[in-house]
Amino acid sequence: MSLDYEPFSSAFRDDPYPAYAALREHAPVHRSPESGSWCISRYEDVSFVLKNPDLFSSSAMQDVLMDGDLGGLTPRYLWFIVKFLWQTRIHPFEIQRAGNLVSMDPPRHDAMRNIVNRGFTPRRIAAWEGRAREIVSQQMRLIEARGAFDLVEDLAIPLPVTIIAEMLGVEPDRKSDFKRWSDAIVALASGSAKENPFESGVLDSFAELFGYLKGMVRARRRAPQDDLISVLVDPAQQDVLRELDVVLFVVLLLVAGNETTTNLIGNAVNALLDHPESLARVAADPTLVPGLIDETLRYDAPIQLIFRTATRDVEIAGTTIPKGGMVTGILGSANRDESRFARADVFDIDRDARGHLGFGLGVHYCLGSSLARLEARVALEALVPELPRLKSVGPRNELIDSFLIRGRRHLHLAYGNA
Numbered sequence: 001m002s003l004d005y006e007p008f009s010s011a012f013r014d015d016p017y018p019a020y021a022a023l024r025e026h027a028p029v030h031r032s033p034e035s036g037s038w039c040i041s042r043y044e045d046v047s048f049v050l051k052n053p054d055l056f057s058s059s060a061m062q063d064v065l066m067d068g069d070l071g072g073l074t075p076r077y078l079w080f081i082v083k084f085l086w087q088t089r090i091h092p093f094e095i096q097r098a099g100n101l102v103s104m105d106p107p108r109h110d111a112m113r114n115i116v117n118r119g120f121t122p123r124r125i126a127a128w129e130g131r132a133r134e135i136v137s138q139q140m141r142l143i144e145a146r147g148a149f150d151l152v153e154d155l156a157i158p159l160p161v162t163i164i165a166e167m168l169g170v171e172p173d174r175k176s177d178f179k180r181w182s183d184a185i186v187a188l189a190s191g192s193a194k195e196n197p198f199e200s201g202v203l204d205s206f207a208e209l210f211g212y213l214k215g216m217v218r219a220r221r222r223a224p225q226d227d228l229i230s231v232l233v234d235p236a237q238q239d240v241l242r243e244l245d246v247v248l249f250v251v252l253l254l255v256a257g258n259e260t261t262t263n264l265i266g267n268a269v270n271a272l273l274d275h276p277e278s279l280a281r282v283a284a285d286p287t288l289v290p291g292l293i294d295e296t297l298r299y300d301a302p303i304q305l306i307f308r309t310a311t312r313d314v315e316i317a318g319t320t321i322p323k324g325g326m327v328t329g330i331l332g333s334a335n336r337d338e339s340r341f342a343r344a345d346v347f348d349i350d351r352d353a354r355g356h357l358g359f360g361l362g363v364h365y366c367l368g369s370s371l372a373r374l375e376a377r378v379a380l381e382a383l384v385p386e387l388p389r390l391k392s393v394g395p396r397n398e399l400i401d402s403f404l405i406r407g408r409r410h411l412h413l414a415y416g417n418a
């Protein structure tokens with residue numbers, strides 16, 4: 001069964017881990033039947049792919065995530081292009097051509113990364129801790145007053161959305177649009193809207209988002225403020241980061257910064273609910289939270305897959321991947337590889353989970369890892385002491401609609417007496 005593994009299929013999504021185990025054991029370089037992608041499942045091999053951008057180009061991230069099937073030059077598609085152009089003054093083809101940090105290779109990648117790193121220095125990120133605490137206390141007050149709540153909707157979503165919107169300098173009344181836009185991009189890039197983009201309405205959100213961001217980038221160029229977009233539109237960097245590059249980078253931040261951290265918080269709580277002994281320990285001792293975060297990134301990674309293109313024939317574990325072949329690195333499988341992590345299928349908040357690939361590895365290592373850790377720590381430190389008094393109500397198995405991102409759509413909890 002599992003040797004039919006297909007990364008884009010929803011068939012393996014509920015519990016992909018048995019399929020990953022079979023792949024690691026029997027087919028560590030597996031050619032998926034439908035997409036023809038070469039799926040790499042062992043820790044050592046996934047690390048090799050990530051550490052060698054000269055052999056494995058990130059262009060596949062663009063091919064997989066940005067090139068939705070719009071069905072060729074149909075009248076509907078042409079109408080979309082005209083509408084998009086009219087609303088944004090950006091040609092959709094230009095978006096595909098420009099690429100994005102996550103789909104670029106060195107040296108262009110490194111030049112852009114050096115600039116955007118300035119917005120994510122340890123000092124800049126640490127400065128958000130106070131604001132993160134404020135947002136979490138405000139949400140916790142609402143939660144406690146209500147007695148019953150959805151952890152995802154009421155805490156795990158509002159925290160990263162608010163922080164990223166404030167970091168970027170988005171007007172407060174556009175914050176809810178931000179979440180809607182970022183959901184639309186995930187659906188378009190890796191969910192069911194990929195197959196029927198015209199029906200789902202996500203293309204309209206896409207156009208709204210690009211129009212809004214372009215306006216913002218222009219405004220900050222005219223009058224810089226103390227926010228991330230102003231750092232990015234620095235006139236001294238204009239030959240590396242053009243206007244469209246900044247817009248595309250902000251779009252990447254929106255998705256990378258929202259959906260992933262939300263699911264890290266949700267997946268951590270989900271794992272604790274499945275492991276009451278760990279829950280009791282971390283509830284009594286919040287210093288265990290950083291270990292809980294790393295173990296969650298290993299055990300149930302919010303980003304399960306990365307994509308690459310082989311730049312030449314490359315041999316991995318005795319199989320030759322041909323030049324041009326699309327490679328899927330299964331982070332979620334590498335993290336469960338027994339040869340790297342003993343008792344890898346066991347959720348163990350005491351283990352040294354460092355070295356997991358939850359944030360990737362090498363030149364594309366997650367730019368927002370410190371921010372994600374900070375947000376998850378602040379949220380979980382406030383929430384875990386409450387967990388012994390809370391019970392899970394309703395199913396926890398409705399997953400978000402994405403082949404890339406793993407997390408629960410809802411986690412309904414209620415105080416024992418609610």
Ligand code: HEM
Nearest residue numbers: 101102256257260261264302306359360364366367368372
């Ligand atoms: C738990 C939360 C997060 C997880 C699991 C995660 C995971 C990842 C992974 C696996 C990559 C590597 C992609 C590759 O190699 O192709 C990556 C890259 C990236 N992440 Fe994150 N991420 C998280 C949070 C964030 C946040 C909060 C931000 C920003 C606000 C962010 C921004 C980025 C960016 C910009 C890249 C591309 C870096 C590059 O290409 O150089 N991520 N992330």
